[in-house]
Amino acid sequence: MHERDEKPKPVSSRRKFLFQMVRSLGMAGITGTAWGAYVEENKADPLILRPPGAPPEEDFLKQCIKCGKCVEACPYDTLRLAAPGDQKPLGTPYFVPRETPCRMCTDIPCVPVCPTGALDLDRVSKNRGNMEIPDIARARMGVAVLDESSCLAYWGIQCDACYRACPLMDKALTIDYLRNARTGEHALLIPKVHCEQCTGCGVCEHVCITQKASVRIFPRDRVMGKADPRYIKGWDKRDERRLLNIPDRFTIRTERSRRKAQDYLNDEGILYE
Amino acid sequence: MSRFFFTHRFLILRRISQITLLVLLIGANRWGWKIITGNLTFSELFEKIPLTDPFALLQVFAAGASVKQTVAVGALIVALFYVFLGGRSFCSWICPVNLVTDAAGGIRRGLKMDFEDEDGFIRLSRNVRYWMIGISLILSMLLGVAAFEFISPVSMMHRGLIFGIGFGWMAVGMIFLFDLLAVRNGWCGHLCPLGGFYSLIGRNRLIQVRHTADLCSRCDRCIAVCPEKEILSEVGKQSGTISHGECVLCGRCVEVCEENALRFGIRKILKRRKT
Numbered sequence: 348m349h350e351r352d353e354k355p356k357p358v359s360s361r362r363k364f365l366f367q368m369v370r371s372l373g374m375a376g377i378t379g380t381a382w383g384a385y386v387e388e389n390k391a392d393p394l395i396l397r398p399p400g401a402p403p404e405e406d407f408l409k410q411c412i413k414c415g416k417c418v419e420a421c422p423y424d425t426l427r428l429a430a431p432g433d434q435k436p437l438g439t440p441y442f443v444p445r446e447t448p449c450r451m452c453t454d455i456p457c458v459p460v461c462p463t464g465a466l467d468l469d470r471v472s473k474n475r476g477n478m479e480i481p482d483i484a485r486a487r488m489g490v491a492v493l494d495e496s497s498c499l500a501y502w503g504i505q506c507d508a509c510y511r512a513c514p515l516m517d518k519a520l521t522i523d524y525l526r527n528a529r530t531g532e533h534a535l536l537i538p539k540v541h542c543e544q545c546t547g548c549g550v551c552e553h554v555c556i557t558q559k560a561s562v563r564i565f566p567r568d569r570v571m572g573k574a575d576p577r578y579i580k581g582w583d584k585r586d587e588r589r590l591l592n593i594p595d596r597f598t599i600r601t602e603r604s605r606r607k608a609q610d611y612l613n614d615e616g617i618l619y620e
Numbered sequence: 621m622s623r624f625f626f627t628h629r630f631l632i633l634r635r636i637s638q639i640t641l642l643v644l645l646i647g648a649n650r651w652g653w654k655i656i657t658g659n660l661t662f663s664e665l666f667e668k669i670p671l672t673d674p675f676a677l678l679q680v681f682a683a684g685a686s687v688k689q690t691v692a693v694g695a696l697i698v699a700l701f702y703v704f705l706g707g708r709s710f711c712s713w714i715c716p717v718n719l720v721t722d723a724a725g726g727i728r729r730g731l732k733m734d735f736e737d738e739d740g741f742i743r744l745s746r747n748v749r750y751w752m753i754g755i756s757l758i759l760s761m762l763l764g765v766a767a768f769e770f771i772s773p774v775s776m777m778h779r780g781l782i783f784g785i786g787f788g789w790m791a792v793g794m795i796f797l798f799d800l801l802a803v804r805n806g807w808c809g810h811l812c813p814l815g816g817f818y819s820l821i822g823r824n825r826l827i828q829v830r831h832t833a834d835l836c837s838r839c840d841r842c843i844a845v846c847p848e849k850e851i852l853s854e855v856g857k858q859s860g861t862i863s864h865g866e867c868v869l870c871g872r873c874v875e876v877c878e879e880n881a882l883r884f885g886i887r888k889i890l891k892r893r894k895t
């Protein structure tokens with residue numbers, strides 16, 4: 348057992364340095380993983396509503412520096428900055444329409460104060476001659492979604508609160524007059540949201556008289572679908588012009604289109620997999 | 621009493637500076653004052669001069685965003701100020717978390733909780749903050765958001781005081797307890813990457829504390845109050861300026877020094893030419 352008699356070799360400084368480096372990197376890795384996981388969880392609230400002039404959520408989170416200038420500029424105290432406990436991406440501006448909707452100021456004071464361009468006036472402006480004029484009707488903060496089962500108008504009770512409050516009355520929100528089949532002698536005054544026009548300001552949700560609002564604002568990409576460009580409204584001259592921009596060969600591959608139509612209709616009759 | 625004011629003159633000025641800024645920013649949000657608007661990550665002085673947190677902007681860039689000119693100019697103004705004049709003075713003259721950590725540090729000193737021979741509950745290297753900078757930037761790049769801004773107690777507290785704090789008090793409380801019970805000057809002196817960032821860019825600042833070794837009686841009072849005591853290792857041994865980037869220019873050492881061996885001074889730029 349003569350190995351025991353040997354004195355332990357002094358640890359070389361290179362070895363020490365390497366060990367310290369590895370240890371530091373390991374600690375950084377642990378910290379970074381926990382921190383990154385927290386940020387990743389924290390930044391994801393798919394149902395948050397942003398001020399006008401904001402890009403898609405992912406780009407907005409990149410650009411927003413959380414300075415609160417838009418919140419300060421909002422004259423109705425609609426906008427607020429997410430504080431810890433709000434379960435929203437920390438420090439970013441958002442609004443809750445049921446409590447305080449966007450009042451759609453014509454000069455849009457919250458947008459030009461943004462220092463980074465996370466809110467951009469170009470996204471809420473229209474061209475007039477050579478001038479870019481702020482046009483809040485172009486804002487797309489969200490879109491109103493109506494629950495027919497709790498909306499009193501669908502029951503046959505007259506209520507047009509949302510319709511009358513809508514800042515874009517008769518454009519974003521219209522009333523359809525239908526026959527009330529239950530009584531056979533009354534009309535149903537049915538509110539109808541037009542997604543193309545709706546800015547998502549949330550005044551309708553704010554004024555809705557039901558205990559929990561029957562019309563509510565959601566981020567547009569959570570609610571709206573998208574027809575692929577091969578579907579064209581042949582009766583609409585403007586829509587038909589889109590044909591000119593579509594390439595000759597145009598295919599969209601989906602899960603079902605991988606097989607020929609005969610195959611999936613004849614094989615055991617399974618339509619959906 | 622006047623003696624108290626004299627021996628706490630910088631401390632009082634710092635508190636005035638920190639609280640005035642907070643009051644002005646709160647007033648801007650609540651009552652529409654226009655002196656300075658925004659918060660620590662971005663603000664505007666007199667609605668004209670942009671001021672941006674350069675470290676926050678660095679993370680925004682790392683996240684891969686392009687921004688308008690205003691913020692970039694603001695970051696440049698702030699960065700130039702700290703590079704040439706202020707060094708890390710942000711930490712002791714502006715940052716609201718300093719109020720919390722100073723309180724914790726004061727209680728530690730008052731209760732004599734610092735034992736020289738103590739192993740410490742947690743051991744931290746003062747270099748951890750530089751690793752934090754690296755992790756902030758890498759995470760910003762990977763996640764596509766300014767990563768430190770999601771957890772920064774500095775902006776959490778500051779933004780909270782101006783715009784509503786929610787559960788942000790817990791973050792502030794955590795830092796207080798950490799500094800009080802776990803590590804002396806734990807947050808500001810070891811972990812905070814924002815302070816680390818200003819340490820890095822403020823190494824060649826003009827304003828520095830100057831030490832005259834001949835006057836020093838080696839009472840070590842300066843070392844007792846200094847939040848970054850390693851930077852005072854030459855005190856009593858060698859005259860010169862405290863040029864370490866870690867110095868927060870709080871001036872506590874200048875105040876407690878009864879021999880006038882420590883004073884604020886301007887770095888001699890032409891020193892090299894003289895010799």
